Amino acid sequence: MQFKGKLYSQGSSAFADVMVSIGNYPEFNVLCVDSGEIHHSTLDNAKINPKLGTVPREIAIDELGLLVVDSEPSLDAWLDQHQSSRIHKYEKSKKLVLLSVVAVPLVLFGLFKYVLPATAITFAAWVPQGAVNIASHHTLIALERTVLSPTTLSDDYQIEVTEYWYDLIEQLEIENDDFYILFYQSDVFGANAFALPDGTIVFTQELVELFERDRDLLTAVLLHEIGHVEHNHSMRLIAETLITSLALSYFFGDVSGLFELFGGTTTTIIQNQYTQDLEWEADNYAIGQMQNAGLQPQVYADAMIKLAEEYGEGGGSLEAILSTHPSLKARIENAQNAQ
Amino acid sequence: MKDMDDTLNYSAYSVEELKDALSNVDKNAFPDRAQAILTELTNRKSHEDTITNGRKAKVLFHGNGKEYFSIWIVNLLLTIVTLGIYSAWATVRNNRYFYSNTDIDGHRFGYLAEPIQILIGRIIGVLLFVAYYLASSFSPMAAVVVMLIIFALVPMFVCLSASFRMRMTAYRNIRFNFTKNYSRAYIVFVGYTLLGMLSFGLLYPWLLKKIDEFMLSHATYGDKSFIPKLETGQYYAAAILSFLSALGIGIVGGSAFASIGFGAMGENAEVGSLFIVGSIFMYAFVFVVAGSIYQAMIRNHMYNNTELESVASFSSDVKIGGLILLRMTNLLMLVVSLGFLMPWIKVRTAQFFVDATQLNIEEGAEDVLADQTQSGNAIGEEVAGAFDIDVALG
Numbered sequence: 063m064q065f066k067g068k069l070y071s072q073g074s075s076a077f078a079d080v081m082v083s084i085g086n087y088p089e090f091n092v093l094c095v096d097s098g099e100i101h102h103s104t105l106d107n108a109k110i111n112p113k114l115g116t117v118p119r120e121i122a123i124d125e126l127g128l129l130v131v132d133s134e135p136s137l138d139a140w141l142d143q144h145q146s147s148r149i150h151k152y153e154k155s156k157k158l159v160l161l162s163v164v165a166v167p168l169v170l171f172g173l174f175k176y177v178l179p180a181t182a183i184t185f186a187a188w189v190p191q192g193a194v195n196i197a198s199h200h201t202l203i204a205l206e207r208t209v210l211s212p213t214t215l216s217d218d219y220q221i222e223v224t225e226y227w228y229d230l231i232e233q234l235e236i237e238n239d240d241f242y243i244l245f246y247q248s249d250v251f252g253a254n255a256f257a258l259p260d261g262t263i264v265f266t267q268e269l270v271e272l273f274e275r276d277r278d279l280l281t282a283v284l285l286h287e288i289g290h291v292e293h294n295h296s297m298r299l300i301a302e303t304l305i306t307s308l309a310l311s312y313f314f315g316d317v318s319g320l321f322e323l324f325g326g327t328t329t330t331i332i333q334n335q336y337t338q339d340l341e342w343e344a345d346n347y348a349i350g351q352m353q354n355a356g357l358q359p360q361v362y363a364d365a366m367i368k369l370a371e372e373y374g375e376g377g378g379s380l381e382a383i384l385s386t387h388p389s390l391k392a393r394i395e396n397a398q399n400a401q
Numbered sequence: 402m403k404d405m406d407d408t409l410n411y412s413a414y415s416v417e418e419l420k421d422a423l424s425n426v427d428k429n430a431f432p433d434r435a436q437a438i439l440t441e442l443t444n445r446k447s448h449e450d451t452i453t454n455g456r457k458a459k460v461l462f463h464g465n466g467k468e469y470f471s472i473w474i475v476n477l478l479l480t481i482v483t484l485g486i487y488s489a490w491a492t493v494r495n496n497r498y499f500y501s502n503t504d505i506d507g508h509r510f511g512y513l514a515e516p517i518q519i520l521i522g523r524i525i526g527v528l529l530f531v532a533y534y535l536a537s538s539f540s541p542m543a544a545v546v547v548m549l550i551i552f553a554l555v556p557m558f559v560c561l562s563a564s565f566r567m568r569m570t571a572y573r574n575i576r577f578n579f580t581k582n583y584s585r586a587y588i589v590f591v592g593y594t595l596l597g598m599l600s601f602g603l604l605y606p607w608l609l610k611k612i613d614e615f616m617l618s619h620a621t622y623g624d625k626s627f628i629p630k631l632e633t634g635q636y637y638a639a640a641i642l643s644f645l646s647a648l649g650i651g652i653v654g655g656s657a658f659a660s661i662g663f664g665a666m667g668e669n670a671e672v673g674s675l676f677i678v679g680s681i682f683m684y685a686f687v688f689v690v691a692g693s694i695y696q697a698m699i700r701n702h703m704y705n706n707t708e709l710e711s712v713a714s715f716s717s718d719v720k721i722g723g724l725i726l727l728r729m730t731n732l733l734m735l736v737v738s739l740g741f742l743m744p745w746i747k748v749r750t751a752q753f754f755v756d757a758t759q760l761n762i763e764e765g766a767e768d769v770l771a772d773q774t775q776s777g778n779a780i781g782e783e784v785a786g787a788f789d790i791d792v793a794l795g
Contacts, residue, residue, distance in 0.1 A: 162474040166474065169481050307534075
């Protein structure tokens, strides 16, 4: 059998049109069309590039050069009789392609929904306390320098409410009750509260004022923040963000250019689902602890209603995907159903 | 004797000798001879023209979406079930598909990288990313330090990465290469970048030109160098035009949109959602238009003003409108198919750029010699050196 091809010489860009005639494997002849020269050669000291789609076959032969021949079934069969390319068979298999079409979305969903969060929880548990303390300390310093200002709430009020809370925390069954409560003024955060992973919990003055210093409502928020700390949510989120970015760039890395625009959006959407999960967990933790604190779950709902009055209750289907928090409407319903 | 002279063969004369002969010959005594010299000179001139003008080469892309889809999806599945480790092997399959299906003048490109080299580069990339991410999560101060270290390493990584990519590309059994000029890289990527920042971005187009010039002028094909003659003015024109277009679309679209959107937003949450979808599309549109203007103008400028010495000159005529249409339809295909049309998107994009590219092959194309780093065939050779890595995440 004869095949038309090109022979590229070794060490220069010169080439010759050739006819390749294959004989007893692994021997073959290469006839240069113009010069009439014939080279007897063998595949023994050749490197054959594995078959890929219908691209021409490349055979690098020591001393002779690079032989490039159009891919044809009879030539492929001859070339690959001893070193067949398994991956090419997979790529050609209709069954496997069909399986992939179904399996890729399913496996991705499973990975992001179950495997990744589970890995993140494990990671969160491994983070040494020293690192957690440094992270919290540095974050608070950075926030103090940028968006947090000293509060104008009176010392008396601060002492009164925190004493009540420290007592309450001791009564509650909390594994690690090393909490530290602070008040700040912040235009950027507005009415808000957040927890640092070492147990520092920050209330903004704006939140205290929105709740009209109602201790029960503020306690509901405190329990939510304690929930974040107890479930190690900061560390979990760090791990989840890290693994998500890595996974996305690994699975879709070669989808460059256009994907830059979407890569960011995708990462954000996936991360928001994770943070929403964390918010639900903190909510349910808080609602569970309300009774221990001598409060009705309705108080938790009332706190959310106050926030909804300030921020709107959300609830659009797209807002649900693009937001870091579940809609307040859903959170209010969740607390009310807990009664 | 006279007859002999008439048929005197001038083809062995050089152009200089011919000119000499023409001025010395007695035109009245030997008109035929003078005519013969003139004819020979004219022949030489037109021959010289064919050398300098070369000949047009066909640039073709042979890939097709259907064939590539099955390759892509199977490799994607393998990548996912191996938690990303197979991605290095998948990259080689994917890259080879596009390189080997790109054809200039009847010769295909070759992709030479071995998966293991890519895997090592990725492991380094992941470690750097994890280090940076953890440092920045745990301490904003540590993040600054790590950032500075990475910034200081960027010029080195750029050289290593460019060198890897070029060395893994072959054409006609000759490898491309990249001269790792570290000191120049530090001047461009650290020195000029700092200048660009100090200028509040006013020098960015100039910086981008310097970067393109650096990358092109250090690229080689065998023993031949690429010679770019880029103009700063073109970069400013492209940057200003894409900035103005983004601004224009932002103002016109944004205000029209806001007047419809905001009124309805408070009343109905679903209208709010629609508003968000609209904003995302606006953002995508601005991104596509501004990006396409810059890319089309700069690509054309770079191709039209770069030569591969005595081997080829290039030209590119990417139409801005065509590129915007391509990018917008790509985006639509991607969203509607939830990513499954990606193979067709990649194939039609490759086809688009190939169609916009012309090559002029010069006579030296046959005589390119492999550089010192290549001893045997481009494909068979073991090319992995200790620093032959492409530090990258994806």
